[in-house]
Amino acid sequence: MSPRTIDAVRNKLVAHFFQTNPNRLINGIAIGFLPEGDQAPNPETVHPRLLIYVDTSAAKCEQDAIHRQALEVAKEPRGHAHPVQIVRSSRFVALQDISVSPSAPSRFNVPQISAGTLGARVKIDRISQDYIMSSCHVLAFNGRVPLQADILSPGLIDDSTGGSRIGKRSYFEPLTDQPSVNTVDYALAEEPRGSHPAATLRAVTPAASVPVRTPVTKMGRATGRTNSVVWVPTWQGPIDFSFGTRSFQGLVGTHDDHNVFASPGDSGALITDIGQTQGMGLVMARAYLFDATNNFTSYQVLFCKLTAVAEKLVDAINTALNPNPPLTVADLQFFVDR
Amino acid sequence: MPLYVFLHGLTVVRQQGTDLEVVLPSVSGHVQKAGNWLAETDIVNSDLTLRGVQTGNAPFPWDSMVFLPGTTLTTQSRASTLHLSTPREVLSLLTARPTMPPYPGPQPLPAAQDYVVRTKTGGLVFTQVASVHVLVYDYNDENEVFLEKHSWEPCSHDGAMSLHIISTSLEQEGQEHEDLTETVMSQVLQNYPGLEFKRNPRPLAAPWIDPQHPYYNNQTLYPDGDHMLERASGPYAFALAELEHPTARMLRLERLGLMVRSQRSIAGLWSDPDVLGDRVCNCATTGTP
Numbered sequence: 001m002s003p004r005t006i007d008a009v010r011n012k013l014v015a016h017f018f019q020t021n022p023n024r025l026i027n028g029i030a031i032g033f034l035p036e037g038d039q040a041p042n043p044e045t046v047h048p049r050l051l052i053y054v055d056t057s058a059a060k061c062e063q064d065a066i067h068r069q070a071l072e073v074a075k076e077p078r079g080h081a082h083p084v085q086i087v088r089s090s091r092f093v094a095l096q097d098i099s100v101s102p103s104a105p106s107r108f109n110v111p112q113i114s115a116g117t118l119g120a121r122v123k124i125d126r127i128s129q130d131y132i133m134s135s136c137h138v139l140a141f142n143g144r145v146p147l148q149a150d151i152l153s154p155g156l157i158d159d160s161t162g163g164s165r166i167g168k169r170s171y172f173e174p175l176t177d178q179p180s181v182n183t184v185d186y187a188l189a190e191e192p193r194g195s196h197p198a199a200t201l202r203a204v205t206p207a208a209s210v211p212v213r214t215p216v217t218k219m220g221r222a223t224g225r226t227n228s229v230v231w232v233p234t235w236q237g238p239i240d241f242s243f244g245t246r247s248f249q250g251l252v253g254t255h256d257d258h259n260v261f262a263s264p265g266d267s268g269a270l271i272t273d274i275g276q277t278q279g280m281g282l283v284m285a286r287a288y289l290f291d292a293t294n295n296f297t298s299y300q301v302l303f304c305k306l307t308a309v310a311e312k313l314v315d316a317i318n319t320a321l322n323p324n325p326p327l328t329v330a331d332l333q334f335f336v337d338r
Numbered sequence: 339m340p341l342y343v344f345l346h347g348l349t350v351v352r353q354q355g356t357d358l359e360v361v362l363p364s365v366s367g368h369v370q371k372a373g374n375w376l377a378e379t380d381i382v383n384s385d386l387t388l389r390g391v392q393t394g395n396a397p398f399p400w401d402s403m404v405f406l407p408g409t410t411l412t413t414q415s416r417a418s419t420l421h422l423s424t425p426r427e428v429l430s431l432l433t434a435r436p437t438m439p440p441y442p443g444p445q446p447l448p449a450a451q452d453y454v455v456r457t458k459t460g461g462l463v464f465t466q467v468a469s470v471h472v473l474v475y476d477y478n479d480e481n482e483v484f485l486e487k488h489s490w491e492p493c494s495h496d497g498a499m500s501l502h503i504i505s506t507s508l509e510q511e512g513q514e515h516e517d518l519t520e521t522v523m524s525q526v527l528q529n530y531p532g533l534e535f536k537r538n539p540r541p542l543a544a545p546w547i548d549p550q551h552p553y554y555n556n557q558t559l560y561p562d563g564d565h566m567l568e569r570a571s572g573p574y575a576f577a578l579a580e581l582e583h584p585t586a587r588m589l590r591l592e593r594l595g596l597m598v599r600s601q602r603s604i605a606g607l608w609s610d611p612d613v614l615g616d617r618v619c620n621c622a623t624t625g626t627p
Contacts, residue, residue, distance in 0.1 A: 109490065
């Protein structure tokens with residue numbers, strides 16, 4: 001019997017720790033390259049590892065038990081076994097910025113003020129529509145923000161008098177509470193057609209893949225222009241939003257040491273390659289990583305892939321509008337502001 | 339999908355048809371808060387209404403609280419009023435009884451000592467009083483659940499949500515405050531008979547950290563790690579620690595700060611037996627017809 005692929009073992013770990021034996025101390029399961037201790041990751045010589053993110057509240061005995069179970073699941077009948085690394089971490093928390101308002105409406109179940117980043121623009125000529133793209137948890141709050149609600153920029157955190165109405169809440173992908181079926185976190189705001197001439201925009205193509213060691217950049221409301229590197233090409237686990245916890249799969253992670261790549265308010269920022277020609281994904285969440293003695297070692301930022309967003313968006317529009325022929329991903333044009 | 343509404347502290351409940359009116363009396367020193375666990379915010383409006391939940395048919399468990407027939411609600415001395423619909427179920431948890439197990443034991447208490455609360459006229463005697471009531475509701479769409487006129491943002495975990503209502507002091511209070519509470523209750527309820535809580539010793543509620551305690555008082559829930567599960571449906575419901583009295587919680591969090599500043603281990607802060615859980619006062623759920 002040939003050894004299982006690392007993806008197959010990862011799937012077994014996911015099934016074990018998230019479904020058959022749910023363990024609240026596990027903050028994620030991934031495949032990637034992360035340093036152990038102070039050793040910098042060197043993918044030239046290190047094979048990808050199975051990463052199990054264990055909460056910092058776990059006692060040593062609990063962490064050891066998780067490690068033993070993981071090794072048991074990853075064990076091969078003979079020969080090669082995929083390495084399993086325990087990563088001590090906080091929980092992953094969504095990166096919108098929220099605040100309070102003295103004039104909250106009486107019908108109310110979202111943060112009084114929520115701010116994020118309007119990361120990209122989407123033009124769809126086939127249906128003659130222009131949109132601004134951000135995260136579901138920034139613009140839609142999983143459906144709690146009514147369709148066609150006004151989107152302001154700058155938001156009320158940055159301008160207490162309220163900025164301009166730049167669009168209205170449109171399509172979004174609902175985040176279900178079923179285990180590990182969410183793959184994207186996006187929402188659109190519909191803006192007037194032609195609001196932004198082509199000369200003010202830079203076209204971005206969804207990247208077909210996001211390999212390890214890809215240098216990336218983003219422009220966010222909170223931290224502005226920052227750069228990082230992809231070290232975790234596939235991550236799966238729970239993310240805490242203000243409206244609840246949702247499980248995701250297929251996300252991508254950076255590894256930032258003590259450099260702040262993204263912070264609250266950056267959700268929705270479009271991550272691109274350094275040349276800003278290829279779109280990688282939308283900023284979603286962040287966690288803190290720690291060493292074995294609970295000393296902080298690094299930030300890790302998660303993002304959902306732009307290709308997955310494009311596929312979900314096409315499905316949503318086809319379902320809502322039923323265009324003939326149906327839209328394809330090729331009908332979507334993505335842009336960032338110059 | 340369940341929503342759990344926790345009533346902590348001093349409330350007066352009236353059930354009429356499918357409506358529950360929950361009054362939070364205005365007692366000096368009390369706070370009135372609502373929201374997700376550990377993130378409750380001040381209630382600033384006089385009337386709040388819970389929307390988006392299904393109406394159930396569970397009667398309020400008058401036998402696990404101080405139920406005062408012959409009284410009627412007034413409109414005086416209210417900090418706020420919650421308007422709820424009848425829940426699917428009401429959990430009466432952490433019951434206080436005249437003594438801790440092995441009561442009643444071989445030597446039952448003399449009748450004069452066998453009470454938790456009694457009216458000052460002696461006409462009514464209550465031998466078990468739950469220290470927290472949890473109202474269980476179902477909802478179809480969590481996005482439609484809200485507490486009208488309050489900034490609660492419902493937060494779901496594994497399909498369950500919690501809403502905590504706090505109406506008590508966050509600091510330990512003394513006899514003067516208990517006397518004041520009696521005065522306010524006589525304004526909130528017409529024909530209020532006055533209550534006398536047993537002393538020397540004051541009965542203790544079952545500790546929130548011990549679901550196996552015989553006075554924990556609900557066999558339909560069972561613990562799984564730090565969480566309580568409903569046997570029938572199985573999803574995570576709420577954490578054991580959500581049952582802790584707000585005053586004890588405040589003391590615990592203050593101590594957490596001290597422990598962190600002194601770089602001591604906090605491993606047992608939420609799990610070890612702790613005298614802080616044995617908080618006693620006269621803030622309880624009171625019922626009126």
